[in-house]
Amino acid sequence: MRSVVRNRKGFLKSFAGVALAGPVLGRLEAIEDVFSASLHTLAQTPWESLGPQALQDRYMLDPSVVYLNHASIGTIPRQVHNARVEYLALCESNPWLYMWGTPWQPIREEVRAGAARVLGVPPSDLAITHNTTEGFNILANGLPIGPGDEVLFSTLNHDGASVCWELGAERRGFTARRFEFPLLDVPSLSVADVVELHRRQIRPETRVLVFPHVDNTVGLRHPLAELVAMAKAEGVEYVAVDGAQTVGMIPLDLAASGVDAYSASPHKWLQSPKGLGLLYVRADLRSELRPMWVTWGQRRWADTGRIYEDYGTRNLPEVMALGDAVDFQAALGPAEKERRYQQMRSDLKERVLATRGLEWVSPATWDLGASLVAIGVSGRPASQVSQELFAQAGVVLRPFETMGLNALRISPNVNTTPSDFDEFFAGIARALG
Numbered sequence: 173m174r175s176v177v178r179n180r181k182g183f184l185k186s187f188a189g190v191a192l193a194g195p196v197l198g199r200l201e202a203i204e205d206v207f208s209a210s211l212h213t214l215a216q217t218p219w220e221s222l223g224p225q226a227l228q229d230r231y232m233l234d235p236s237v238v239y240l241n242h243a244s245i246g247t248i249p250r251q252v253h254n255a256r257v258e259y260l261a262l263c264e265s266n267p268w269l270y271m272w273g274t275p276w277q278p279i280r281e282e283v284r285a286g287a288a289r290v291l292g293v294p295p296s297d298l299a300i301t302h303n304t305t306e307g308f309n310i311l312a313n314g315l316p317i318g319p320g321d322e323v324l325f326s327t328l329n330h331d332g333a334s335v336c337w338e339l340g341a342e343r344r345g346f347t348a349r350r351f352e353f354p355l356l357d358v359p360s361l362s363v364a365d366v367v368e369l370h371r372r373q374i375r376p377e378t379r380v381l382v383f384p385h386v387d388n389t390v391g392l393r394h395p396l397a398e399l400v401a402m403a404k405a406e407g408v409e410y411v412a413v414d415g416a417q418t419v420g421m422i423p424l425d426l427a428a429s430g431v432d433a434y435s436a437s438p439h440k441w442l443q444s445p446k447g448l449g450l451l452y453v454r455a456d457l458r459s460e461l462r463p464m465w466v467t468w469g470q471r472r473w474a475d476t477g478r479i480y481e482d483y484g485t486r487n488l489p490e491v492m493a494l495g496d497a498v499d500f501q502a503a504l505g506p507a508e509k510e511r512r513y514q515q516m517r518s519d520l521k522e523r524v525l526a527t528r529g530l531e532w533v534s535p536a537t538w539d540l541g542a543s544l545v546a547i548g549v550s551g552r553p554a555s556q557v558s559q560e561l562f563a564q565a566g567v568v569l570r571p572f573e574t575m576g577l578n579a580l581r582i583s584p585n586v587n588t589t590p591s592d593f594d595e596f597f598a599g600i601a602r603a604l605g
């Protein structure tokens with residue numbers, strides 16, 4: 173049986189005597205009751221009977237859409253959305269109370285603890301930001317680097333984790349260097365190859381190494397612990413990793429990996445509301461990394477990662493709903509999810525290899541890959557094929573015509589059904605003839 177669903181209602185009760193008035197507690201409990209009941213059912217449902225269609229029914233995707241683009245932006249489960257709507261309504265019933273009063277303060281910390289469990293880090297080292305890009309901007313603006321120092325990353329690094337260094341370099345005098353990653357060799361690369369490709373680029377002045385844990389183009393899972401260990405051995409001071417495509421998809425143990433900072437967007441694979449981010453900063457790095465914006469929280473939160481989320485007013489109902497997203501994914505079970513991702517990927521690969529005009533350009537195996545793959549297309553521009561697939565069959569995916577690729581990126585999630593893949597391959601047959 174999958175993980176026990178935590179009972180937030182019980183947690184609320186423990187605070188009742190301290191802070192919450194009866195009616196306030198009653199409404200919060202009502203939201204939690206509805207959510208916990210449906211979550212409990214989900215957690216008790218044997219995975220075998222939780223078929224892809226049954227899962228898809230728990231989401232709000234337009235039935236005419238074949239959604240194969242979870243890597244660009246995820247979709248949240250209906251019950252998480254419902255809880256979110258309730259939090260929004262509750263907040264509007266007494267905005268001052270919910271924004272600045274006591275009812276949601278302890279729950280926000282519960283939410284942080286849940287997200288921290290997903291990342292494998294202490295809750296006190298985790299900031300709830302707005303997205304991956306924000307975390308990298310905090311790092312590029314706040315790390316103590318300057319003239320003579322280099323920040324290194326490959327062409328696989330996403331703009332959200334790159335541009336802030338490039339513009340920061342102009343302003344602060346350090347250098348940002350993007351090296352060419354041999355994208356077309358990805359299917360044959362090993363862990364040692366990926367480590368060596370990075371090691372070769374490190375220079376005496378390289379103080380920061382940045383890489384995507386899983387890149388957004390071909391879905392190469394960079395070997396996290398191995399790269400961190402190599403970089404430290406080579407004298408790199410800070411290793412900052414982009415987890416936009418991992419959190420919620422791949423089990424993580426970041427504290428054990430030795431990474432210095434990790435920034436992620438839970439709206440993709442954790443299926444949280446949009447506009448939330450997670451930033452882990454190793455505890456002893458906090459004294460060196462200056463926050464990007466500051467207000468009344470700096471002194472109050474001085475010994476925690478919350479100094480990086482010191483915004484003042486923010487959209488707290490969405491933060492509350494992040495907790496429900498974490499609970500939903502826990503009820504699905506990370507190990508079972510990973511099995512489903514793996515199964516879908518190998519089914520997809522088999523069909524790609526059997527289809528004329530298509531080529532597998534992603535890592536050969538799951539341990540270096542992800543539920544995010546690029547499929548090379550011959551004979552027609554990928555963007556044209558993509559437009560046609562959407563117009564004729566509602567297939568949503570992302571084409572790439574960069575870095576020597578002419579490819580369609582497919583990123584299925586646990587609620588993707590076999591018939592979604594059938595629609596994709598039928599569309600391909602029409603488009604490539």
Ligand SMILES: Cc1ncc(COP(=O)(O)O)c(C=O)c1O
Nearest residue numbers: 303304305330332384388416437
């Ligand atoms: C690997 C990677 N990094 C960073 C980002 C930027 O994410 P956000 O816009 O949520 O900051 C994305 C978005 O697709 C991504 O795929």
